[in-house]
Amino acid sequence: MNERIRQIRSWQFEKNHHAFRQTKLPPIDSYRDKKLPDYMRTALRLKTALDHEKPVFAPGEIIAGTRTLAELPMIYDDDEWEQIGKAHYIHERGTVTNLSPDYGTVIQTGLLHLREQTDDSPYHQAMRISIDAVLDFTSRYRQAAADMGASELANILMRVPAYPAATFREALQSLRILHYAMWCEGNYHNTLGRFDQYLMPYLQHDLDHGALTEEDAMELLEAFFLSCNRDSDLYFGMQQGDNGQSIVLGGMTPDGKSGYNQLSEMCLKASADLRLIDPKINLRVSRDTPLDIYKLGTQLTKLGLGFPQYENDDIAIPGLVALGYREEDARNYAMAACWEFIIPGKGMDIPNIGAVSFAGIIHSVIREKLSEVHSIDELLPYVENKIKKTVLELAETYHDLYIIPSPFMSLFFDGCLKNKKDISLGCVYNNFGLHGTGIATASDILAAVDAAVFHGNISVSSLFEALDRNFKGFEELQHYLKFDCPKMGNDDIRVDQYAVLLLHMFSQAVKNLSNERGGIYRAGTGSAMYYIWHASSLGATADGRSAETPLPANWAPSLNIRLEGPISLIKSFARPDFKEAINGGPLTIEFSDSVFRNDEAITKVAQLVRLFIELGGHQLQLNTVNRDQLLDAQKHPEAYRNLIVRVWGWSGYFVELDKCYQDHIIKRAELTI
Secondary structure, three states, X not given: OOHHHHHHHHHHHOOHHHHHOEOOOOOOOOOOOOOOOHHHHHHHHHHHHHHHOOOOOOOOOOOOOXXXXXXXXXXXXXXXXXXXXXXXXXXXXXXXXOOOOOHHHHHHHOHHHHHHOOOOOHHHHHHHHHXXXXXXXXXXXXXXXXXXXXXXXXXXXXXXXXOOOOOHHHHHHHHHHHHHHHHHHOOEOOOXXXXXXHHHHHHHHHHHOOOOOHHHHHHHHHHHHHHHOOOHHHOOOXXXXXXXXXXXXXXXXXXXXXXXXXXXXXXXXXXXXXXXXXXXXXXXXXXXXOHHHHHHHHHHHHOOOOOOEEEEHHHHHHHHHHOOOOHHHHHOOEEOOOOOEEOOOOEOOXXXXXXXXXXHHHHHHHHHHHHHOOOHHHXXXXXXXXXXXXXXXXXXXXXXXXXXXXXXXXXXXXXXXXHOOOHHHOOOEOOEEEEEEOHHHHHHHHHHHHHHHHOOOOOHHHHHHHXXXXXXXXXXXXXXXXXXXXXXXXXXXXXXXXXXXXXXXHHHHHOOOEOOOOOEEEEOOOOOOHHHHHHHOOOOOOOOOOOOOOOOOOEOOOOOOOOOOHHHHHHHHOOOOHHHOOOOOOEEEEEEHHHHOOOHHHHHHHHHHHHHHHOOOOEEEEXXXXXXXXXXXXXXXXXXXXXEEEOOOOEEEHHHOOHHHHHHHHHOOEEOO
């Protein structure tokens, strides 16, 4: 990074911009009028929020936009929201979330062009109010920039986002304001989508015409990345860092060509240079991806950023097509906040609407049916029926869905402006996704029962007594179940076969299910925060796991088990057919930081990632950790403010996490190569 970027980074790291935060909430009278339709309330709240934002500039500012309002009041009072909740299903906070807006088109056309397409109908009036609020906000920033003598920045803000961006800097500045405004509308987890695809034409134009050198372009890119980190602590998430600010690089374009370009590479290098949690990088790859690209990604892994997360086009694209996505749309997929596949500008999918606890299902079936059967094969039909029943019970709860409208966000989605239809009511794709937690633990349980009960000398009654007592007095049995029975992650078909079967059962359970919006259900291997929640009430399990021990995050081996090594691990976790379960959920691997003590390790880890892709794995994320360092960070957080870890589908600062998530990361297995 150059000196100006270093100065801005230092200013942000010391949280100087926090001095401009406003604790006093803006007035609510303008949008809490109960006579107003909900979409008009949202538009007026956006106007209120942006009217009360105050321009803030870092020293040497290049890309402007820093949030100062720390909180946005709801458009409803408590009583209203309670009544809505009684009549409807409310997902999370009830807000449009986990979408990938079509930033590229709006940057290319400008907000005034969209405004010209509105009429005097009530919904279009809400859209106009939203557009005008963003333009007024930008005008105040422009005036403030001019007043402090930043004429170049002021001139850029005079053009964008009102008019089409003409340069790389204008495109980045336009994106920053558009993205900023969505948060102020009340939306969250708004991903930045295929960043290198919609911004590369501006970069290419500037480089070709001599308007920028590559060094100039890198400065602008790093300035934009810094802007993403300025107020990420204000964005809603389960934990700090869980804010959805992710970008997608590379991958196939809608016309079937390779999308990896110069900007893709610059983003990887800028992220390595800055070493910050945002934007989180998703790197789309395939069998044809050169090893050098994997090496660039591995450089970020070495630094401990927890990304890039790798997505396999060879699996994702045909998997999405099989679910009914048009091929050109499937080729254009991006990621939602963590890992879920979603189509920019067309997907109103809710890819995290719920989760199935596989460990819970297997544990329940064993307690209910184990004494009645004589083999695992006899037990499996009960497992399949339980999965189907659980999925149906979940699906039955997702009716009368209500999502707070978002007129500004709707401008970025196909058909919403033309049809006067809010994005909250649906778009081209309206599918629901279910996570599946503890699949490895569930497989381990089945393998342990098969070995200990059906092919061993452990009685069902002894096993149940041991579980009831949380293995107190049964330590020898627990050791046997935990360390002598097959465990997923060691390329052992005796246990891996159950993971394959469970995922197939899951995909079949959601097949032909439809939701009230005409969409389908998608099965996945993700867990989100459910790996903590589902474990809390599970009790001890037959794989030797003690009660209250967390489940593995996502698609990963159980905690505190013996693993033979990374190659065996990826062979186990690449075994299923993920085209059947394409809602997403990555294999997460923790490497000891000792792995990267020589340059040769970069190539070895890159080859390991490539092998996972070649074997048919769908998603992969890598963490580089040092257990002693993490334990010390718990005791002395002030000394580790910049320590970054991968949590479940995002990277955050370790010392900002709740202790249960810190402890989980510490317990994960560190691998060497």
